[in-house]
Amino acid sequence: MSNPNTSFDILVVGGGHAGVEAACAAARMGAKTALVSFDLDAVGAMSCNPAIGGLGKGHLVAEVDALDGVIGRAADAGAIHYRMLNRSKGSAVWGPRVQADRVLFKAEVQRIVHAQSNLALVEGEAASLVISGDRVAGLNLADGTQLDAPAVILCTGTFLGGVLFRGEEKFEGGRIGENAAHKLAEQLRGADLPMARLKTGTPPRLDGRTIDWASLPEQPSDDEAWTMSALTACRANPSIFCAITRTTEKAHDAIRANLHRSPLFSGAIDAAGPRYCPSIEDKIHRFGDREGHQVFLEPEGLNTHLVYPNGISTSLPVDTQLEMLRAMPGLSNVSMEVPGYAVEYDHIDPRALTSDLQLRAIPGLYCAGQINGTTGYEEAAAQGLIAGLNAAADCLGKEPPKLDRANSYIAVMVDDLTLQGVTEPYRMLTARAEYRLRLRANNASTRLTPLGMESGCISDRRADWYVSRETQRSDCELALAKQVHSREIAASGFKVRRDGGLKPLAEWLRHDGLGLAELEPWFDIPISNPLLAEMAEDAQYAPYLARQEAELRDLRASEELALADDFPFADVPGLSNEMVERLISAKPSTLAAAGRIPGITPAALSALLVHAKRYAAKGEIAA
Numbered sequence: 195m196s197n198p199n200t201s202f203d204i205l206v207v208g209g210g211h212a213g214v215e216a217a218c219a220a221a222r223m224g225a226k227t228a229l230v231s232f233d234l235d236a237v238g239a240m241s242c243n244p245a246i247g248g249l250g251k252g253h254l255v256a257e258v259d260a261l262d263g264v265i266g267r268a269a270d271a272g273a274i275h276y277r278m279l280n281r282s283k284g285s286a287v288w289g290p291r292v293q294a295d296r297v298l299f300k301a302e303v304q305r306i307v308h309a310q311s312n313l314a315l316v317e318g319e320a321a322s323l324v325i326s327g328d329r330v331a332g333l334n335l336a337d338g339t340q341l342d343a344p345a346v347i348l349c350t351g352t353f354l355g356g357v358l359f360r361g362e363e364k365f366e367g368g369r370i371g372e373n374a375a376h377k378l379a380e381q382l383r384g385a386d387l388p389m390a391r392l393k394t395g396t397p398p399r400l401d402g403r404t405i406d407w408a409s410l411p412e413q414p415s416d417d418e419a420w421t422m423s424a425l426t427a428c429r430a431n432p433s434i435f436c437a438i439t440r441t442t443e444k445a446h447d448a449i450r451a452n453l454h455r456s457p458l459f460s461g462a463i464d465a466a467g468p469r470y471c472p473s474i475e476d477k478i479h480r481f482g483d484r485e486g487h488q489v490f491l492e493p494e495g496l497n498t499h500l501v502y503p504n505g506i507s508t509s510l511p512v513d514t515q516l517e518m519l520r521a522m523p524g525l526s527n528v529s530m531e532v533p534g535y536a537v538e539y540d541h542i543d544p545r546a547l548t549s550d551l552q553l554r555a556i557p558g559l560y561c562a563g564q565i566n567g568t569t570g571y572e573e574a575a576a577q578g579l580i581a582g583l584n585a586a587a588d589c590l591g592k593e594p595p596k597l598d599r600a601n602s603y604i605a606v607m608v609d610d611l612t613l614q615g616v617t618e619p620y621r622m623l624t625a626r627a628e629y630r631l632r633l634r635a636n637n638a639s640t641r642l643t644p645l646g647m648e649s650g651c652i653s654d655r656r657a658d659w660y661v662s663r664e665t666q667r668s669d670c671e672l673a674l675a676k677q678v679h680s681r682e683i684a685a686s687g688f689k690v691r692r693d694g695g696l697k698p699l700a701e702w703l704r705h706d707g708l709g710l711a712e713l714e715p716w717f718d719i720p721i722s723n724p725l726l727a728e729m730a731e732d733a734q735y736a737p738y739l740a741r742q743e744a745e746l747r748d749l750r751a752s753e754e755l756a757l758a759d760d761f762p763f764a765d766v767p768g769l770s771n772e773m774v775e776r777l778i779s780a781k782p783s784t785l786a787a788a789g790r791i792p793g794i795t796p797a798a799l800s801a802l803l804v805h806a807k808r809y810a811a812k813g814e815i816a817a
Contacts (some may be wrong), residue, residue: 238303
């Protein structure tokens with residue numbers, strides 16, 4: 195008879211952003227879940243940047259929040275600086291971002307985790323997987339304890355075979371001062387899984403008391419009322435400003451003179467790093483003609499003097515880091531509290547995963563976060579959510595929320611990873627989404643919360659909030675349908691034709707120079723209503739959204755044609771050997787997914803369509 199204290203439905207390894215979301219999502223679905231971590235006091239810690247959100251990343255946070263995830267609420271609980279990025283462009287690509295107090299953020303994550311029903315916390319090292327037959331059956335901890343479960347979710351971050359580098363120094367660990375998961379890494383390598391190494395890095399931490407803030411330009415927090423989570427009623431903490439400095443030629447000279455001491459250039463590290471967040475030594479090497487690179491000085495909390503210099507991730511020797519820093523404006527007398535470092539770690543080729551983030555080779559084993567080749571808290575949290583929901587749904591015989599590229603950035607990311615793989619740490623960008631006009635950060639609840647409610651992963655609190663919010667929709671529709679004559683708008687000083695006639699406010703919103711603020715006198719409800727703002731944007735984008743709806747109908751028609759894992763791609767006439775290899779490697783589950791694999795031409799897709807239909811007609815493949 196199994197021990198109820200060591201027997202679970204789902205085991206989650208790792209207490210970072212992916213692990214927290216995976217464990218809480220599975221528990222919300224009703225699965226008996228355990229979160230296993232080296233150090234339970236470190237659960238929810240922000241390893242690197244004390245910020246959440248940004249371009250593309252802010253959309254992921256909003257979507258995780260819409261499915262009742264943790265990261266948005268924790269971001270608001272710790273937020274000390276709010277900034278909406280990309281304001282100069284359309285609202286579909288705005289990027290909500292907050293800088294958080296590390297202590298407050300972690301405290302809120304831990305509060306949520308400890309309050310979550312169906313969730314146990316286990317402190318220890320996951321030494322190895324228990325395999326029964328061909329599938330996972332639990333975990334062995336380093337202290338000899340065996341935990342049993344039919345599903346395990348690996349959220350190991352940079353701890354899987356992690357090695358830290360700083361100049362000529364080399365340490366084992368997933369982040370400074372913490373152990374790496376080497377035993378588990380050895381087992382996974384021994385299982386002949388497709389694995390490789392990636393690297394990331396972090397900048398030094400500075401003593402803010404030694405910065406000449408008065409000499410630097412300030413970057414204030416936005417003074418608007420928006421928050422990262424739909425459930426956050428108002429901003430909780432005082433706002434602080436950040437400052438901006440730049441690297442200088444003197445700083446560049448110090449870096450160039452010591453490139454040979456950097457593990458990135460000495461050959462100690464040969465793994466690929468994130469293209470969109472390169473180290474400062476990489477920037478100087480690749481962009482040697484630049485006079486300087488912008489650096490944002492971001493305080494790490496309300497009750498700490500530590501400052502995060504965003505933009506100078508580095509693995510240079512300690513003495514070079516300090517020389518570089520003191521060559522920048524405002525930092526001539528700066529004290530460096532913690533030097534920067536790089537970390538190299540194992541990851542699994544995400545093409546080895548199915549769309550639910552389960553390894554094909556080991557059923558019941560799911561992977562989420564940096565183990566899948568991604569970078570960033572937000573990408574990790576979104577993958578953790580998906581792995582947790584899918585593992586719980588499979589365990590409990592439920593259906594997870596039906597996400598696809600047309601309704602979520604989360605599905606865009608999962609699709610990109612599992613079909614295309616990675617050659618460098620994957621970062622979410624708005625440009626990756628074909629239907630980004632539909633996928634705005636501020637309409638995530640409308641898009642996804644109903645799907646979460648159907649699947650049973652939404653708490654009563656959020657469900658009640660959503661139902662209450664929807665009662666306002668008819669009032670917003672009436673307000674947008676109100677007819678206003680062009681003469682009235684022209685008489686108020688706006689450049690519209692006086693003979694334009696009567697039009698609903700929804701249509702006037704598509705006119706250049708007319709937004710909610712300009713049309714406020716004609717609205718019968720407050721324009722500060724978030725749902726009204728969302729619906730006003732729908733009205734502005736309406737012609738483009740209609741075009742995308744037509745495209746989606748065609749896309750979904752082809753998506754109905756499923757391709758089995760063992761689909762005989764080699765039998766399709768007209769496919770080159772290279773295309774057959776790519777299709778077999780990616781294992782697309784639908785014809786539409788096959789079309790997104792790099793190198794698959796329209797002609798090849800047409801040949802595949804004909805062959806797939808023949809198989810479907812014969813009943814040899816489920817259509």
